Amino acid sequence: MDTSNISLSKDVPVYPSDYAGIPERLVNKVVRERDRLSKNQTKGRTSERKRGVAIPQGVSKDQFFKAIDELSGLLGEAHVKINDQPLEDGWYMEHPNTHDAFMILDGEETVSSAAVYPGSVEEVQTVVKWANKHLIPIYPISMGRNLGYGGAAPRVRGSVVVDLGRRMNKILDINPDDCTCLVEPGVSFYALYEEIRKRGYKVWIDCPDLGGGSILGNTLDRGVGYTPYGDHWGVHSGLEVVLPTGEVFRTGMGALPGNNTWQTFPYGFGPMSDGLFSQSNFGVVTKIGMALMPDPGEHESFMYTFQEEDDLQLLIDIIRPLRIANILENVAQIRHSIIEVAVGGGSRKEFYEGEGAIPDDVLQKHLESTPLGRCTWIYYGTNYGPKQIRQYKLDIIHKEFMKVPGACRIDPNSLSKDHYFWSRDRISSGEPDFEELSYLNWVPNGAHMGFSPISPTRGPDALKLWKIAKDRHHQHGIDMFLAFVVGLRELHMIVLVIWDRDDPERRKAVDMCMREMIDDCAKNGYGEYRTHILFQDQVAATYNWNDGALMKFNEKLKDALDPNGIMAPGRCGIWPARYRGRGWEIGKEGRDTSEGDGVHPPTGSIKL
Template sequence: MATNSSFPPPPSLSAKYSGLPERLAEAGIESKTRLLSNRTLPASVPRQSDVPRVPPDTTRAEFNQAIGELQQILGVDNVAINDKPLVDGWYMEHPNTHDAFHIAPQEELVSSAVVYPGSVEEVQSIVRWANKHGIPVYPISMGRNIGYGGTAPRVPGSVVIDLGRRMNRILNIDAENASCLVEPGVSYFALYEEIQRRKLPLWIDTPDVGGGSVLGNAIDRGVGYTPYGDHFANHCGMEIVLPSGELLRTGMGALPGKDGADNPTWQSFQPAYGPYSDGIFSQSNFGIVVRMGMWLMPETNHQSYLITFPRDEDFPDIIEVIRPLAQRRLLGNIPQLRHVVQELAITGRPKSDFYKGSGPIPRDAIRQSAASLAIGDVSWIFYGTQYGDAASISTQLELIRDAFSKIHGAKMRLPKDLPADHCIHNRANICSGVPVLRDLDWLNWVPNAAHLFFSPIVPTRARDARAVHDIVARLHAKYGLDLLPTLCVAGREMHYIVNIVYDRSSVDEKRRSAALMREMIAETAAEGYGEYRTHILFQDMVAGTYNWGNNALMRFNETIKDALDPNGILAPGRNGIWPRRFRGKGWEIKGTEVEDALDGKRIGPK
């Protein structure tokens, strides 16, 4: 695609902490042009409600007075009232005022203001201010967990604490220890470029798109694709502002270092002495993580590959081959298994290029379109990467090729066997720690594209994989939406990730997408499969499925929440954990509230 465009280029990393590195400047222009050219919505529409939307239990006069105090603490430039038009933008230029991929009406989950702390001390001051005025605050790192709610606060009118804009320093890279210490605004792009600048023989582990926060992704338990792909498992040491405003260091960081320095083992050993507390600060609202250590991978040789399978019904057999390979650790990374419809979407071409009709793209149309691709008319594609010296990689590939040969028609290809524009080259970068942008391209599938992720955990067994896949496929057909599955497969479990792509200009598509999410959550949970992560509008529903022992887990979480946050100011409702102040008062979403909001009913107490 030509790079000339009527759209301004994305910001560069040298100019903005959240920007693109120069090596991806052209790709960024192409991606932005492709997606925004397929937009029929205006950049913004007039807001219908009074602005800003004030926090619950707060009058407009009280809010104005409280904001005035906050401006004195942080400076006027670092407190932005959310009274401007709401602009959805795109991935590299997303809003921090609402959900760019709004499934409920755009104005529903909005902040009252956004604040930009520049230090840990300022975060502490904001939290103390929130306690004084009883105003809920909602911290974000960079806000790029798009598909899960983005920057939208769960309680409308909350004040968003945007940690990324002014807290974006790489505090340390320890080459000998293969670790780093970062603030919330450090993106995968930024960390990678700094390691390259220093010419260090280290890799980062990146998710599919590299613009997100290293810290934020880890505490939301995101995954990548090198041997260090479990991000939270590879964090080491946190600094946390508690809901009281107190400061906590976990792990070895709780031991003071010599002469006031950081303890030299803080990024070396995770638990330290006593209870291991780090886990309660992941996917929770128990504290604001302001610094985090991460382990880095020493660079090594690598070889990416893909294996294609000709038939849809090969799916259970593929899973049965993967499991023993992964359990014996013959698979070098966290591999991906994609259906071929994802190969069509990742080209960046709209669905209308492959199918002109209405409703989901038929299997025959997928087959006919796939036949024109480099990998041909296949059904499933397995993307893997092996690591080590040339001899060991060669041996590993032979063992893997032999194992998959049990499936008739399976075929292995290396990057050299495929054209330069095939996504295997993108996967090879990701699997060697190079953050990229291309996996945004599948968003061009429909106009005004937005998406929801449905992400259950499934045992790596044929019968379990088939059970979940059958539920998901049947419900997608019921609601007339395309099924775009991608599986991240390990030896004992797999993340079965479904991208529900919808046109955010269509109320009907939003309603069907929300209903699809509700039913998939309920039906898979009834069979014993739960989501590991979900959109903020479905967090109450997902949390409610983890109800063994008369909701023992939630009661435990609520006990911690009430002890740490008695005023209920820190991200109430995040991941279904409500403080006593909000609990049982109509804020929970457990039924059709999302669809009802599309009919004009507000989310929250009526």
């Protein structure tokens, strides 16, 4: 096999010279992960094209290229790129905006036809009006780093990706008095953290496990972080939106000319429309306001281990009142102990070379040599403020946690400074890190996908979810990387399904496992809160109370706001009228193609 294109690039992009780059303080970690991934890769980084440029259905080839020439004239040739080269998978720091690098179908299924890079709100409007004129589907992205859910790949093959992040990446405001900020789509968690530190402001950001993604994009997808401000959508205030017909408006107090409260009061007057643009295809969000956390001065992270799988039920029931009462202060995590083994970046074959999921006795044997010892669950938490306040709460937490037989508090002083605990400590204190990517070395050509159902924070529910996921993973021979993320009153079960993306059998197994888990959970009353683009139809169909009243409502909104159906058709299972009834939806049975049978002819389409 020709392996000449396997090695990852020698250099890594660095912020601020590269808006999407890594801060200088994390370069060594990035180089380490890049080199690990390179050594563990047997699949070439590029895939030759077999089907040519992906022309969207409903548009002829000649029409498409004439339209692209027109758009190049409007935005400049440098800002419009045809996707006609071999598909470059890249990696987290150099991710593609052409296709899904972690695709479970053929790599040319959800592939774009071109990418456009607007540099202003006015240019976004230009792109939207162009798409309406030519009836070409567009797929807006902020930065495209949500790799576990499809990355920058459009749901409709041949869509033009509107990459907002490359040229719209300004931090428009940071107010240290109100503890707020206003950012464009291309501002990453890394970038905002570095700018706050540079200015010396005493405020914290809240960040997810990896900090390279867009703050705006993560918030619109209702992502979470791990400080008390971990509900990102819950702490946003104010959107600027370009509608599918080209109009631009601002939500909340932003609708008042000369307002001075856009980032401090989210509601404004009249119906609150912000939610229409979260996990939807109703508009392009070009600005978002966020609350920042005042620096508490001090914080203290802690970790407990629990021995048995079934300890989960009692543990969750202990956590619920502590979390609701804010004794447990942050969006904390209960992680399965396989993560303690894998987070060091080692390969699965170093621990087990047998078939099927790694047996628990094998896992426990390896855990014996770690600082945590034998255990099944690991709780990571952080408390904030002066020592006497922290200690009061930590004493309550310790007393309650020790009600679980065999519970053990791990002394942080016993852990080396490169232990994963300290990465969790940094993230829980608002400092973006770069440890989470280590899991991908578990298998060659590592890819991952998120499975994310929601339940009440109740022990029986958590145990039921765990067993659903475990049974399906074992059925398909997949090791399970799982964490329970405790919100306030709800529990997210986040499963990272990891597989070798160069193995067709493993890709098929992952597809089946995901679809079965979605169905199993829905039958038991648990719905996913976000999912990969290829499962969005199936997940949307599970929210079918009263004969699918929610989807009918969403379709009415879609047709009213996007009469030509050009804005991200199919995103979150919402299809415009032109696509309905043409077989675009992918149900729980799955299939080998992402496409439907064309689109309905335009009837009275709006020309803008």
